[in-house]
Amino acid sequence: MHVLRRVSGRVYILQGSPNTLIVADDGQAVVVDPGTGENRGTQVLEALRELDLRLEAVVLTHGHSDHVAAAAGLDAPVYASRLCSGLVESSVLRRLAVYGGLVSEELAAMPLAEVRVDKQVELGSKLPGGLVSISLPGHTPGHMGVVDEESRVVAAGDAVLGERVLARFGVPFAADLEGWTRSLEKLRELAEEGYTIVPGHGPVARGRRAVAIVDANIATVERVRSFVLKKLREKPMTLDRLAYLATVSLGSAEPTPRQLLLNRTALASVLAWLEREGLVEPVVGEEGVVWRARTNA
Template sequence: MQSLRRIGGRAYLLPGSPNTVIVAGSSGAVVVDPGIGEGRGTAIQEALRGLGLGLEAVVLTHGHSDHLAAAPGLGGPVYAARLCRGLVESSVLRRLVVYGGLVTERLAAMPMVELRVDREVEPGEGLPEGLRSIPLPGHTPGHMGVVDEESRVVAAGDAVLGERVLARFGVPFAADLEGWVRSLERLRELAEEGYTIVPGHGPVARGRRAAAMVEANIAAVEKLRGWVLERLREKPLTLEKLTYMATVSLGSAEPTPRQLMLNRTALASLLAWLEREGLVEPETGEEGVVWRARGQQPR
């Protein structure tokens, strides 16, 4: 079992995938992203006992199952962004947003946990124990980071990923890749200001190391953009074909049905971004919707 360690001031890390941040306050502890896995809830309770604190609140950066599955056994009020409330409270809506359509529990390969949100958080709103939320949308609508000014720590959730995660999957998962890049630019500013950045998946980083991690995420999106445009300049492709090619070419993860469906969601958002910029356009064909680079002759 991973052990609790201090990462700055009153902020502690319970490592995992995802990472959990615990902030020791004067009235109790705030747990950010409890996480998933057998024994995770027990590990959090043991960490709180070690700190000599009760649970004041659970704060979720977003509503994906791997970030909230351990929460039901903890008790305490649950805080989530207004736009993420539906994802937290409904496993059906969560699957619709993540996979672009309803999939079975077996294919989703995540527990169908549903959790009541006790307090909706607006962008920039204060949180218990003097913490504050910052909007970091993109990975999901309403995704937020949690900032502890006293400790100079940002629990960034999946607004940024460790480099090994990026290399493995090749296609960064985000419901809105354009919005994700804007959030990464905000995190880069915080890294340059000296904040410790805690990604949802990957090592904690500070200073130049944190800035380099954020830059690697931005570079991954730029690489994907360039790759997609190059493929579509060669010939029109369906989203399904483009997804398979990107999964095989850009990452080392096996192109399982689940991985392909996740990557399809991200690539659909990228195509929408490129279409808004006038770089690609859809057309109808026997294969369904086919995407081509603007200026390319229709088939």
């Protein structure tokens, strides 16, 4: 049973994890992030029939399986940013980018869906249905938001996460947490201008509530960065050790192999961020690559 409701103006949401947006345009529809699950494609088509709309295009904010998989069953051209197209079309590239290695389908816990991209989008360009793409990188390179200026709605994908997701996982997944912070600052500006923000995973928010959710995401990144620097000032350690400590200290999710691999990817980006600022450095030890705080930092 799908839950369909209006967000604002001509924009509807098919709730889930991730949320799917349907934008009506003169009898046609643009579907943003159709999602995943055995029946998700059917749910999307049922929602379109309920709204008496014909599917014009599918737009993907980024190339992770949970946002992409259901697109394979929809008969419409698929739009994705140029930098995310490889992730959409190749489950191998997707696993390499997410996990830092070619893990099994069982460990990835996501379908190895592969969907052909019909149109590579340059960020900032127009999309079908009068929508506009905006650059929101960090969660993935090339991650984009989808803006409906008419309804003042932003489909933010995973450029912002709901507070329950933040609390559960502690370390928000991003290929580049520094870049993700800059995207969050852009979303904060849009929230302050009155746009409704629709996260991929989390509640729809507008006004002060939207600003508060974005601020919670920014604070979470700052917390993770501070945690890493504090631990390395106490003693040098490997990335794997940092991932374990962050997982058990910052969130409520169990330290499963999958969660540790996800957090390892995100924390690698924090180490790169701190290294660029001259605060940490890698050295070789018996355990492999060991990270330590620089003595002059």
